[in-house]
Amino acid sequence: MKSILCISRHPPYSSALAREALETVLAAAAFDQPVNLLLMDEGIWQLTPAQQPEANKQKSLARNLSALEMFGVERVYAHHRSAVERGLNTEALCIDTVQWLNDEQVQQLIAQQDHLLSF
Amino acid sequence: MKSILCISRHPPYSSALAREALETVLAAAAFDQPVNLLLMDEGIWQLTPAQQPEANKQKSLARNLSALEMFGVERVYAHHRSAVERGLNTEALCIDTVQWLNDEQVQQLIAQQDHLLSF
Amino acid sequence: MSTLHTVNKSPFSDQSLHSCLNICSSGDSVLLIEDGTYGALGSAPTFKLLQRAIERDIKVYALESDLMARGLQSQIAQGIAIANYPAFVELSCQHTTVQSWY
Amino acid sequence: MSTLHTVNKSPFSDQSLHSCLNICSSGDSVLLIEDGTYGALGSAPTFKLLQRAIERDIKVYALESDLMARGLQSQIAQGIAIANYPAFVELSCQHTTVQSWY
Amino acid sequence: MKFTLVILGAPYSDSASQTALAFAHAALANGHTIYRLFFYADGVHNATRLAAPPQDEHDLPASWQQFITEHQLDAVVCIAAALRRGLLDTTEAERYQKSGDNIAQGFELSGLGQLIEASAASDRVLTFGA
């Protein structure tokens, strides 16, 4: 079995990329492939609480993030500095399975993988 | 007759946008519509000399820029600060019809227009 | 003679809002749309530039439905007004031209 | 265990190269492709960060055909090597994983 | 006022299409008129009739088509931009000997002259970038 890390660096609603990254993670989990998700840079915005994309006729991404746990992806990794730089309140997020990583821990996580999928 | 200014802020080869901006300017000129082109931000890179996109099977944009004069677009406006910030040598460009504008002159140029087309 | 500037990129990753604020004139308006609405946060790297623009008599708005989509509506910095689509339309009428920064 | 990082956005407008250089580890390589090749210029805002990366034993390359398309091949900063597509392929074999910054 | 809207983004790639459509609805609701919609660059993908998104996702091409039909709007797709990107009507499919076409009813393939003419005839021109 090869381990996959999906690195999601883009914000939630302006394009379908963040959603398509999550669908990839869910697919890997559904096929019992070891998979993790790392949010960094603008991808951090996927974690803001109280997202209401219905006004733009879009579906909430927070729901897909919540679904990860049910599919066996127990934590979502997120880059702490990306959040700090953006002033994101790390205590109030749309999911409660986030594990924050500093630069070094991100490097270690990447080094453990067989494959990276970049979104 | 209404005056049009096409503001081209994107670099030459990664997408078709810079080319499609030039095609718009050429079309306006062909229809005898008063039209000008302003290059700023990453659009400044369209002016670098010695572009050789053939290696990537693309056509040179410099040729389209040169064609503007034939269609009656006698100068190409370009934002001086964008060039300075990028270290572009303003003495060696792919065309010799560039008129450099400072921030204030860009503001004045914009204020004179009936319409802006943003590329 | 004035311009409505729309900006749709996040200033945390892209220079468009920065460029816009350097070029816009007194009497212009700036409307933050799509990912541009992240520029309404006080934590944005363009925050000071934006405050200076407001002091220069440039009005700054953020599009309501894009703020809501991103969960930002309660977090926007002072001096930025919330605009809905009808207001977007009327802003584009009040100004003579519209420049889109993307 | 090392990573090849490709970066395809210009550091003059986008933060991707900046983020990449903050995260990449000693022994990794960075390959500038497409508009990322503007990051090979000494005038780039990421220049110092890139020089420090080179000092940290990170190899930096720029893709030849993308440099040529943009007229940059004679202007790249010291310490950056030019790579063609066969070299790109071999870099992706020498490193165990590839991360694309875009 | 008379508006011309230039749409440069494809559905799903970015928000340009969605923002432009919401703006267009609001413009009509506010009592203005739309002289022309001009789909250019990646915006040509809004004219496809083959999109089949999941039922709970907004079908932007279908919404554009409905909006255009309902208000009898002039919706022009730049022909050069469309041909490059694989958007064809039956005439162009025949001319280029392509087996099939994919442009929805209500959209018309034409040249950049239509954008220039619309600019001359409109009070406001707005670009919706990708």
Place this chain on the structure above:
Amino acid sequence: MKFTLVILGAPYSDSASQTALAFAHAALANGHTIYRLFFYADGVHNATRLAAPPQDEHDLPASWQQFITEHQLDAVVCIAAALRRGLLDTTEAERYQKSGDNIAQGFELSGLGQLIEASAASDRVLTFGA
């Protein structure tokens, strides 16, 4: 080595498609193999058979198709991403009652499982982003 390439960009929108194709050519020339090409997100537009760019412009969808056919490569287009964006084969066109289809021969519509399976089977996976 066995490569899987993930292509996320449409022709003309950005360079992802062109870079991926040049990489793929070089990989085979260097003696490696390509286990699978996976077209996802906006990359699905590379699979159109209807593109008709000017003769002096590079026809990327045609080049991909030729490359795939010549080397008998496995080229999978993500079905969910394709349906959203208006890329269909005859089966899907029938299922969704769309009048037409536009996917070129050599490309196969399938699910994300094909990307996961390819990752498991490949030595290297590269993403070509937009």
